[in-house]
Amino acid sequence: MASTETLKRPASGFRISRKMLPYVLSLPALLVCIGILIPFFTAVVYSFQRYRLSQPWARQFNWGENYINFFTDPAFWNTLKVSLLYAGLTVTLELLLGLGIALLLQRRSTVNNFISIMLLLPLMIAPALAALMWKLMTNPSFGILSYLASLIGLHDFRWASSPDTALLTVVLVDIWVYTPFIMILLLAGLRSLPTQPFEAAALDGVPRSFVFFRITLPMLTPYILTATLFRLLDSIQQFDIIYAMTQGGPGNTLTVFQVEAYLNFFQSTNVGRSAALLIILWAITYTLSNVFIKNWLRLRERARGEA
Amino acid sequence: METMSPLERILRGLALTLVVVFFMFPIFWIFLMSFQTNETILAIPPSIVFSPTLSNYAALITGKLQTAAGTLDIAFMSNLGNSIFLSVASVAVSLVLGVPAAYAFARHKFKGSEDIAFTLLSFRFAPPLLVLLPLTQYFQWLGLSNTYVGLIWVYQLICLPLILWIVRGYFEDISADVEYAYRIAGHSWLATFRKIALPLAGPGIAAAGLLAFIFAWNNFVFALVLASADKQPVTVGALAFVTSSGIQYGQIAAAIVLSVTPTLALALYAQRYLVEGLSLGAVKG
């Protein structure tokens, strides 16, 4: 029988580590947090400065001039318009398409499961590389899509190199890459719904449109909200696809927030304006992400509850 | 479902076929293209019947490209090497930093723990350039410009929130009593963490690591802003490729195929965990 004397008594130093343990464990994560927050605040400072890399001597605080100038700056309004249009179009189309595909694949079967895994592949391709793939396919001299377009009478269809169709082309690439994201989330949602309401409705002979709008959609809403907000947050700051496809062109057709900020920084070397653009984008995403995180947490708790 | 009419069955089949064609065709086409010479690629009308060649892959792998103007050096293999190194190292660092933190957040609700966790999460949704542009200057001061260390540190921006929130969920799924029982049996917290928490959360940690690898691999903007040619991963390198003179289209296609194969293979391997990873642990597949 073990007696208390044989027990190792802790040294007094051990006491501190017991209380400090969680802090010690999360210290690295905390340091990364701080390391990211420092450049963030630097960016805030930049956004209130007149700061051009080409004229470092003229750097000074101009207290909000960068922001005030936006009001009369058509390039800024173009950026805002294109960003919202891009985000609105991609998310709406991806949601409709993703929901449709999820409904088609809802029933668990070998074929459906296989297809749903296959459909995930575009999502696993780097968006920049996906853009490159579509660039090859829409090349005017050998692109298969250009050829197909010519078959239906669209000769010399310019895809991303024409200002008229550039937006639609990048939206198409975005849809190709990210529809699977919405599809897979909604599919998981659909398959986690309780079956009783649907069985009861089937027994009572309730019309299927009624079941869809009054049972399926309301029960799926948390998933739809989370998936949509998630996509919206990413889409409003899309950079990879647009930059890889057209670098914001032709002209300023596709100068969405991050592309415009990138070009401002590296081409016009206007650091102040670039930072101000990004701060405005951050304000938009921050607001959205607060709504998102609330929904996301609710879903997360539900998922944990089922585990 | 059981009462599907034949017409509906046909329509559903048609719709699914269209969906599969739309999402699979580009992969299929680029794959074919990677085995073609410029002559067959440029042929009109395009044909899927051609005699396949491995010359594109050979050129990429040897790094030497014979053109009419002479021999051209291709850095693609070094891009591939950078991708592998950056992704593996980033995930390793992320696991070392993130798993203990995830454990602390799951087990010890201490003051400020949720704040740190949510701040990290919010990084996932902040515009990356907002942090990257000032970082270019900090990196110059710190001597981290165009270094692997600097890049790996920035990659934590995407890897760490993912690891933290997914692994935290797995730790939360372990009954606290099981860990208590091991402590009471006479083992230190460290032994309990190593012998109980880590093995039980093991599959989840592995899955989170794989997903973080995929996201790190697919990242474009970090290296675009912070790396020069010799440190660039495939995402940036392949883009630079397009503009380089004398390059053949089949070689671009082959480079794309080589660049996406690792992530596609990993995705297929870890597909059971993809839903959870993509939603940062909010939805279980």
Next chain:
Amino acid sequence: MTTLQLKNIVKRYKSQTVLDDLTLDVADGERLVLFGPSGAGKTVLLRLVAGVIEPDAGRVLIGGEDMTDVDAEHRGVGMAFQNFALFPHMSAFDNIASPLTATKSSKEKIAAGVQKVAKLLKIDHVLTHHPKALSNGQKQRTALARALVGSPPLLLLDDPLRNVDAKLRFEMRLELPRLLAAQGATVVYVTQDYKEAMALGDRIAVMASGSIRQIGTPQEIYNAPADIEIARLFGDPTINLLDVTPQRGGEGVFVELSNVRVRLADYGADVVGSPCVLGLRPEAISFVDAAAPGAIPVTVEAETPLNEKTVTLALTARGREILVSRPAGTPGPTAGPAHIAVNGTQAFLFDKTSGALLPRADLAAKRNGEAA
């Protein structure tokens, strides 16, 4: 063997106080049962003693030593959990061996120790199995073996029979006292089952909403429950509780049930006239002939034969429900009109407003004597 002392323990979760200034002494080698409804704080208390959660205030002393700030692994206690808390990735052997591996014993010693306790608990044939492959009963025995294997001087058992089926619970209730006696440890045993408490406890501490309401031997608590709630929790079938107002007659204090006087010999004049609740254990009531003294007419509604006793539900003339218990096999009415008699010496009186047990005359007199 060792002692356990808890001094003024307070534990809060957010704004809720789970343990409220709780003080408890467990003697060397004693088997103390913590009995109470769920949410009373029993499990929290046990974890506090084990050292896996910390009190907000108060001290925990084991063997006279202040262990409040000592980590769980250095307290030298054994604990079995209600949900077993087996390590799912380890075999039953490794589960049981875990307290021994912590002491860095030799492989042979560990194997011998595990074998011995496994044999004692009749699970030596499933030691290679993982918990997933064990039946519920085997899981429960594995958890118990893990708690016992290190021969800890203090053993904490958190409702170990809660999650096993009725047959196994019955077997273990017989087996456990012997096992624990052989172990020679000081035991704190948590349960919600009053029969388990009666069978296993040297003393029972009745807990409700974060504090100990009453502590005493099983007999003391059964025969003198401190308040109505304890009386109701303790006993099966449940105690009969009837609103009454004691009166004084020629031969002493009495209450009227259906106009029949029931003498309460143990109570003094201090209870007369105040509204009370009369507590009658079902076995304090018996069926009698109509002619017997103090016979109260009732109507028998239903009869439930249990293995060792028969419980009858009867209605008084005023429609109050009465449970009557008699040993199985003894004759009694099964339906229709009958008469009962009440053993007044086994009746309790509780204050109607506070619910507290009213002191009996002899005890009251004793206390007055002490005070004087």
